[in-house]
Amino acid sequence: MAKISLQGVVKRYPTFTVGPIDLEIPDNEFFGIFGPPSCGKTSILKIILGLVVPDEGKVFVDGTDVTTLSPEKRNMAMVFQNLALFPHLNGAQNISFPLVERGFSKEKIDKELERVSSVLHVGHILHKMPAQMSGGERQRIALGRAFVRQPGAFLLDEPIAALDARLREEMRVELKRLQSEGNHTFIYVSHDEEEVMSVADRLAIVVDGKVLQVGTPDEIYNRPNDVRVATQIGSPPMNLIQGNVNGTGRFEAEGFEFSLPLDFLADKPQGATTLGIRPENLAIGKNPQIGSFEAKVVAVEPLGGHTIVDMHAGKQTIKVRIAGQHSYQDGERLYLHPDVQHMHFFKPSA
Amino acid sequence: MSSISLRNITKRFGDFTAVSDLNLEIADGEFLALLGPSGCGKTTTMNMVAGIESASSGDLLFDGKPPTAKRIQDRGIGFVFQNYAIFTHMTVRENLAFSLTVKQRPQSEIDKRVNAMAKRMSIDHRLDQLSGKLSVNEMQKVAIARSAIAEPKVFLLDEPLSNLDASFRAYMRAELKILQHEFKQTMVYVTHDQIEAMSLADRIAIMDRGKLMQVGAPLDVYNNPANVFVAQFVGSPAINLLEGKLVTEGGNSSLHLNGGETISLPPTLAKNFAKSSTDRVVLGIRAQEVKAGSQNSANEVLVHGMVEVIERIGPVRVAHVHTPAGVVKCMQGVDATHVGEALTVSLPESSCLAFDAASGNRLNYMGH
Numbered sequence: 054m055a056k057i058s059l060q061g062v063v064k065r066y067p068t069f070t071v072g073p074i075d076l077e078i079p080d081n082e083f084f085g086i087f088g089p090p091s092c093g094k095t096s097i098l099k100i101i102l103g104l105v106v107p108d109e110g111k112v113f114v115d116g117t118d119v120t121t122l123s124p125e126k127r128n129m130a131m132v133f134q135n136l137a138l139f140p141h142l143n144g145a146q147n148i149s150f151p152l153v154e155r156g157f158s159k160e161k162i163d164k165e166l167e168r169v170s171s172v173l174h175v176g177h178i179l180h181k182m183p184a185q186m187s188g189g190e191r192q193r194i195a196l197g198r199a200f201v202r203q204p205g206a207f208l209l210d211e212p213i214a215a216l217d218a219r220l221r222e223e224m225r226v227e228l229k230r231l232q233s234e235g236n237h238t239f240i241y242v243s244h245d246e247e248e249v250m251s252v253a254d255r256l257a258i259v260v261d262g263k264v265l266q267v268g269t270p271d272e273i274y275n276r277p278n279d280v281r282v283a284t285q286i287g288s289p290p291m292n293l294i295q296g297n298v299n300g301t302g303r304f305e306a307e308g309f310e311f312s313l314p315l316d317f318l319a320d321k322p323q324g325a326t327t328l329g330i331r332p333e334n335l336a337i338g339k340n341p342q343i344g345s346f347e348a349k350v351v352a353v354e355p356l357g358g359h360t361i362v363d364m365h366a367g368k369q370t371i372k373v374r375i376a377g378q379h380s381y382q383d384g385e386r387l388y389l390h391p392d393v394q395h396m397h398f399f400k401p402s403a
Numbered sequence: 404m405s406s407i408s409l410r411n412i413t414k415r416f417g418d419f420t421a422v423s424d425l426n427l428e429i430a431d432g433e434f435l436a437l438l439g440p441s442g443c444g445k446t447t448t449m450n451m452v453a454g455i456e457s458a459s460s461g462d463l464l465f466d467g468k469p470p471t472a473k474r475i476q477d478r479g480i481g482f483v484f485q486n487y488a489i490f491t492h493m494t495v496r497e498n499l500a501f502s503l504t505v506k507q508r509p510q511s512e513i514d515k516r517v518n519a520m521a522k523r524m525s526i527d528h529r530l531d532q533l534s535g536k537l538s539v540n541e542m543q544k545v546a547i548a549r550s551a552i553a554e555p556k557v558f559l560l561d562e563p564l565s566n567l568d569a570s571f572r573a574y575m576r577a578e579l580k581i582l583q584h585e586f587k588q589t590m591v592y593v594t595h596d597q598i599e600a601m602s603l604a605d606r607i608a609i610m611d612r613g614k615l616m617q618v619g620a621p622l623d624v625y626n627n628p629a630n631v632f633v634a635q636f637v638g639s640p641a642i643n644l645l646e647g648k649l650v651t652e653g654g655n656s657s658l659h660l661n662g663g664e665t666i667s668l669p670p671t672l673a674k675n676f677a678k679s680s681t682d683r684v685v686l687g688i689r690a691q692e693v694k695a696g697s698q699n700s701a702n703e704v705l706v707h708g709m710v711e712v713i714e715r716i717g718p719v720r721v722a723h724v725h726t727p728a729g730v731v732k733c734m735q736g737v738d739a740t741h742v743g744e745a746l747t748v749s750l751p752e753s754s755c756l757a758f759d760a761a762s763g764n765r766l767n768y769m770g771h
Binding site for chain 2: 089090188217218219222223225226229230233244245246247250251252270271274284285287288289290331333351352354355356357358361363370372374376378383
């Protein structure tokens with residue numbers, strides 16, 4: 054329900070600088086902010102919320118400059134990883150707390166409580182104390198307390214990181230449903246790429262205080278503009294192979310090489326390069342073919358729906374993801390065939 | 404290297420039974436994962452193996468014999484916890500050397516083994532730095548190396564990767580597996596993350612509320628779960644479960660799904676459901692096996708619904724189809740599917756798992 058805009062925002066800390074950051078988050082978008090631990094993503098959230106005032110640049114909400122406005126005047130709700138629930142209040146009291154604080158009438162509070170509990174499916178746990186709730190239930194109550202205020206935007210800082218793996222999978226779909234059904238603006242910070250890629254309409258990849266790329270999950274996944282983006286996204290992450298493209302269309306890496314189609318290479322620079330290829334874009338074969346290279350199986354991870362095979366080629370470990378269930382022997386020599394349509398070339402890393 | 408036998412092990416804390424009549428044989432050199440949700444008894448089980456807790460009843464045997472050495476430190480057990488237990492005021496080198504120094508090994512041997520282990524774990528460039536200055540990822544590497552260097556007979560790991568970020572977790576998973584192949588120790592690995600259990604373990608023991616639900620190789624428990632709990636806990640995304648009432652009229656069976664819809668059942672599936680103790684049954688099918696659109700086959704189950712969410716998980720798309728009986732996740736043929744579209748999903752009979760709703764037991768289980 055709120056449009057948020059960051060223009061040239063910079064915040065300097067003694068040993069670390071965030072920015073300059075420019076972001077446009079339209080109304081009703083599920084916007085993800087992803088990056089490794091201590092990359093500055095939570096600082097960005099705090100600047101939007103108003104807990105931190107930037108040293109440079111401006112923050113706009115619905116076109117109004119709010120850069121120096123205090124948090125309570127921005128009409129935003131924040132949900133933290135460590136859910137700040139009142140331990141001595143039950144679910145219903147925790148959710149309705151912001152309304153009681155503002156002096157709403159009992160009827161109005163009851164009505165709001167009913168609306169929020171039906172959206173979040175928490176009717177059956179409203180009487181419980183936080184200590185009696187499961188992690189997922191506590192999370193829902195914390196969201197309920199944010200929802201009841203009807204804020205313009207929800208800021209979520211790793212809201213489900215503390216939950217069990219299985220519950221996280223359920224909760225992220227639930228969050229997506231809540232956001233799209235209610236037409237809310239969600240800004241969602243996470244260091245789990247699978248999580249943020251699965252829920253966000255668009256996301257920003259933040260590394261070392263800078264936004265490296267903003268785009269839809271498909272754009273980020275298929276067209277990373279930076280090697281750091283490529284390796285942060287995907288599980289397992291994109292394989293990076295240092296090498297050299299020679300004049301006859303061969304890619305030479307340390308200890309192995311393979312050929313690339315010449316027409317494909319026509320618009321690619323020759324010489325030293327870093328080749329990026331995702332684990333699912335390599336095929337495994339028993340026999341060599343044009344464009345393939347030999348590799349040795351070192352570990353197999355059978356995950357049921359798909360299989361991840363760790364292979365060694367030269368000194369390089371290459372991870373391959375194949376749909377379905379496959380068995381390979383450790384030490385087995387096979388041929389890897391990278392799909393040229395899905396190759397990424399990056400400037401060689403220092 | 405040591406085999407471990409747990410025979411009729413029960414552990415009570417006051418009125419609460421944390422582990423109930425557990426029987427488990429862990430072979431010499433095996434990598435066994437104890438998998439289950441919070442509070443299922445997996446950590447209590449591991450603590451009993453370690454000797455930190457003693458069982459209320461039952462026998463714990465190492466190589467067929469009760470543990471004789473009285474002191475835990477003399478049992479040859481290595482431990483790695485979720486919260487990296489390292490001496491942060493010592494250098495990486497001092498941390499790695501610690502167990503060998505305590506055992507008064509000659510300095511030349513200590514140096515040799517510390518250097519080899521540091522190289523093995525790719526932390527050799529950090530040897531002379533204070534451990535407290537390392538990143539969380541490197542601290543956990545030091546913790547694993549510090550335990551491994553003592554060459555314990557049994558290596559116990561309690562959620563060692565939980566605090567690490569996602570991409571480093573994927574890397575460490577593969578590293579641990581290679582380490583175990585090299586050292587050939589018996590490893591017991593406690594986790595609530597089924598992906599870790601599947602990718603690392605030779606066998607997985609799945610626990611729920613203190614009870615052992617199933618033990619088997621990763622693909623065995625994935626393909627052939629013994630009950631609803633195992634089916635639901637293993638595999639990603641979580642398996643689809645449709646509950647309903649079995650109705651047989653004039654030789655034809657159908658399923659009245661919760662929520663109203665009635666679906667007709669192909670013969671083999673109907674026969675399996677007929678073994679249920681009551682007429683309440685659950686149909687389970689993995690999202691990977693569900694196809695968008697009817698395949699016009701006699702051996703499929705069709706369910707109608709509307710696409711509610713499209714979830715993107717790495718390179719694959721999962722359509723969450725809202726049906727009267729709940730959400731059915733579908734992964735085949737959904738490349739062009741969009742939210743809001745009406746969609747019929749096809750469940751191939753051969754991929755359908757049949758469960759008894761009352762007991763949770765599998766009705767078409769291929770027992771051993």
